[in-house]
Amino acid sequence: MHRPEPWHAALDRLQREARPHALASVVGVAGSTPREPGAKMVITPEAVHDTLGGGSFELQVIEAAREALARGEAGTRLEAFPLGGRSGQCCGGYVHVLIELFAGAEMSVALFGAGHVGQALVEVLAPLPWRVLWFDSREDAFPARGAEGERVHRRRIVPGAGGPRVEDAVDSLPAGCHALVMTHDHAEDRALVDALLRRGDCASLGLIGSQSKWASFRRRLGDAGHDAAALDSVRCPIGVPGAAGKRPYEIALAVAAELLTLKPESERQDRRGVSPETLRETFSPTRD
Incomplete structure (x- = not known):
């Protein structure tokens, strides 16, 4: 029987092969959610390795990652998933997922x-x-x-x-x-x-x-x-x-x-990753 490949094994293999893939990580949760912070999943255009808990929420993560890979994007993006709204799940929690995109070979x-x-x-x-x-x-x-x-x-x-x-x-x-x-x-x-x-x-x-x-x-x-x-x-x-x-x-x-x-230049070196504005808005407590 073929055993599913865990996310860390898939990530190592895909990095060595320089094939397009994404690493999705739960970085923040509120309320009732399928998985805890630190849960990870690797996504390619053809396959998925490991799980963030299943359901509509996971399908939306996979879809977001694959759409970005199809556009040849690289880098990081932070996605918010209100499970009762955007994902239509009854648990009603809130999940932030960091999606790290690897477009494959640099050249x-x-x-x-x-x-x-x-x-x-x-x-x-x-x-x-x-x-x-x-x-x-x-x-x-x-x-x-x-x-x-x-x-x-x-x-x-x-x-x-x-x-x-x-x-x-x-x-x-x-x-x-x-x-x-x-x-x-x-x-x-x-x-x-x-x-x-x-x-x-x-x-x-x-x-x-x-x-x-x-x-x-x-x-x-x-x-x-x-x-x-x-x-x-x-x-x-x-x-x-x-x-x-x-x-x-x-x-x-x-x-x-x-x-x-x-070699083509990547994104601006002083503006890599998720923008500071997005991180502040996401993780800073709201003030009255």
Whole structure:
């Protein structure tokens, strides 16, 4: 018999996998309520782990969390549930629930190439709360599985009659990912850059190589119909400016540092979490 997963186990797993989820915690109660302060529940778009007491109140918490996750929200929000009013339950108490939203991976990175630099880069990125989609067209290119974590997803580029079917791999990417092209073959690199530019919705696109390599690629990609604005968006060489060193791990560190500069800013650092005004209104005693 399958045992339900408790909230703390589900939270640990979802955090490691960088999948969207919410942690709902009862932080304040008044009157008769289904659960005590400290009760917790984890909510994903597909499942619920543990309980805040059931009934209409719990369904409303789940609905509020899932609506926020569907909008890609992150951060915290405080929800008030008058059980006799908003929730229509006969116990008639009042519950405040803190909903902590985790939108999933902070960034999605599509890495094309499992050579020395690709392997070193995965090693650097694996501990970060980023989702890495790792591609290679060679049958035995990926190393034996190490401690790369659940956020790294290996994918084979399927071979075709005219070579690797790079368009299928590019079509499988989520919108807004950061693409890095560093395969073992220049023709495959160029085909990938062509397909990624045609797709047109990557947050960034980087190509490993020298300025002379990019000059050759740029000329041929321009002949294939890409305009100057699109070609100017490609970074080559890749890596944070000023970084020196040609060892695979040195290049990987420079590329990871560059990705950090491209990471989108979160909410204002001086206004994170539930607003002080909301907390004062919620928890301060009313005065006549």
